[in-house]
Amino acid sequence: MTDLADLTRRVCAFRDERDWRQFHTLRSLIVSLNLEAAELLELTQWQTDEAIEALPRVEEGRCALADEMADVLMYLLLLAEASGVDLAEATVAKLAKNAQKYPVVRCRGRSEKYTAYAGEGSPAASTGTLEK
């Protein structure tokens, strides 16, 4: 098992061995992160929902997904390192915010944005949910 800190060290070592830090401005990293996310999205272009759901079940599709997800993660790790953000800490904090935004009592089994729950009573305790 490899944790975020170890992955960050390895990605930064890869970058530094090639003297690429000089190109990694925050803008370049954000652009690159989004371009890699677009490559992940491209795997779904013109595909049916059934074909997309089947991607992880075939070797070629699973490899393509894994490659693009890894590209996204690598740029995210580089961006976090360059901006001094502790990604694990930020994720824990954001999960707590999302839990406030999406209380289980209001949104369990519902897919609407949090604004759809406005006016449905006071916030309740929550076990958390992911941002949409």
Ligand SMILES: [Mg+2]
């Ligand atoms: Mg890629």
